[in-house]
Amino acid sequence: MIIGLTGSIASGKSTVANMLKEYGLPIVDADVVARVVVEPGTATLAKIVEAFGKEVITENGEMDRAKVGSIIFHDESKRKVLNDIIHPAIRAEMLRQRDEHIANGAKTVIMDIPLLFESKLQHYVEKILVVTVSEETQLRRLMERNQLSEEDARARISSQLPLSEKEKGADAVIDNNGTVEETRAQLETVLRNWGVIS
Numbered sequence: 001m002i003i004g005l006t007g008s009i010a011s012g013k014s015t016v017a018n019m020l021k022e023y024g025l026p027i028v029d030a031d032v033v034a035r036v037v038v039e040p041g042t043a044t045l046a047k048i049v050e051a052f053g054k055e056v057i058t059e060n061g062e063m064d065r066a067k068v069g070s071i072i073f074h075d076e077s078k079r080k081v082l083n084d085i086i087h088p089a090i091r092a093e094m095l096r097q098r099d100e101h102i103a104n105g106a107k108t109v110i111m112d113i114p115l116l117f118e119s120k121l122q123h124y125v126e127k128i129l130v131v132t133v134s135e136e137t138q139l140r141r142l143m144e145r146n147q148l149s150e151e152d153a154r155a156r157i158s159s160q161l162p163l164s165e166k167e168k169g170a171d172a173v174i175d176n177n178g179t180v181e182e183t184r185a186q187l188e189t190v191l192r193n194w195g196v197i198s
C-alpha cells in the first residue's frame with residue numbers, strides 16, 4: 001500500500017513521519033528530495049540560476065535556501081517559476097525511490113508530500129493521511145520552530161491550501177493540536193484500521 005502523508009507547513013508531518021519510521025516503514029520525503037535535486041552541479045540548479053540570478057547561490061555553490069524562500073513565499077509568480085523548474089525533478093526522484101522500496105520487498109511505502117493536494121498528486125498514492133492543526137497552533141509552532149516574524153509565517157501558510165480543504169480529501173485525519181502521545185495513539189488506530197499493523 002502506498003500511503004500519502006500530507007498536511008501543511010508546521011502541521012506535524014515530520015513528527016508523524018518519525019513515528020512511522022519507528023514501525024520500520026520506508027519513507028520517501030519530498031522535502032529531502034527537494035534538497036537532493038538542487039545539489040551543486042545539477043541541471044536543476046543551473047536552471048534556477050538562469051531564472052533567479054547568481055545572487056541565489058552561496059559561496060559554496062549551494063542554493064541559498066533562505067534567499068530563495070524570502071523571494072518565493074512573498075511572490076506567487078516567482079513561486080510558480082521555481083515550482084515549474086524543481087517539481088518535475090522532485091517527482092521523478094520520488095517515484096524512483098518509491099519503486100526502489102517496492103523492488104526491495106516493502107509492502108507499505110509512505111510518501112511524505114507537503115504539497116500533495118496543491119500539486120494534484122493524489123493519484124501517486126492509495127490512501128491519504130492528513131495531519132492537521134488549528135490555524136493558531138500552526139502559526140505559533142511555525143514562528144517558534146523557524147524563528148519567523150508573524151508576517152513571514154503567515155506568508156508561508158497562505159502559500160498553501162487551507163488545512164480545512166485538505167481534510168476533505170483525506171482517507172484519515174490526525175488532529176495534532178494535542179500532545180505528541182495523543183497523536184501517536186491516533187496514528188496507531190489508523191494503521192490498524194488500514195491493516196498496516198496488527
Ligand SMILES: CC(C)(COP(=O)(O)OP(=O)(O)OC[C@H]1O[C@@H](n2cnc3c(N)ncnc32)[C@H](O)[C@@H]1O)[C@@H](O)C(=O)NCCC(=O)NCCS
Nearest residue numbers: 008009030031034065068069072083086090114115159160
Ligand atoms: C523555498 C525553499 C528553498 C525554502 O527552503 P527551507 O529550507 O526554508 O524550507 P523547506 O525546504 O524545509 O520547506 C519547508 C516547508 O515549506 C513549504 N514549501 C516549500 N516549498 C513550497 C512551495 N513551492 N510552495 C508552497 N509551500 C512550500 C512546505 O510545507 C515545506 O515542508 C524550499 O522549500 C524549496 O526548494 N521549495 C521548492 C520545492 C518544493 O516545492 N518543496 C515542497 C515539497 S514538494
Ligand SMILES: Nc1ncnc2c1ncn2[C@@H]1O[C@H](COP(=O)(O)OP(=O)(O)OP(=O)(O)O)[C@@H](O)[C@H]1O
Nearest residue numbers: 008009010011012013014015141145176178179180
Ligand atoms: N503534538 C505536538 N505538540 C507540541 N509540539 C509539536 C507537536 N507536533 C509537532 N510539534 C512541533 O511543531 C513544529 C512543526 O512540526 P513538524 O516539523 O513535525 O511539522 P511539519 O508538518 O513536518 O512541517 P514542515 O512542512 O514545515 O516540514 C516542530 O517544531 C515540532 O517539534
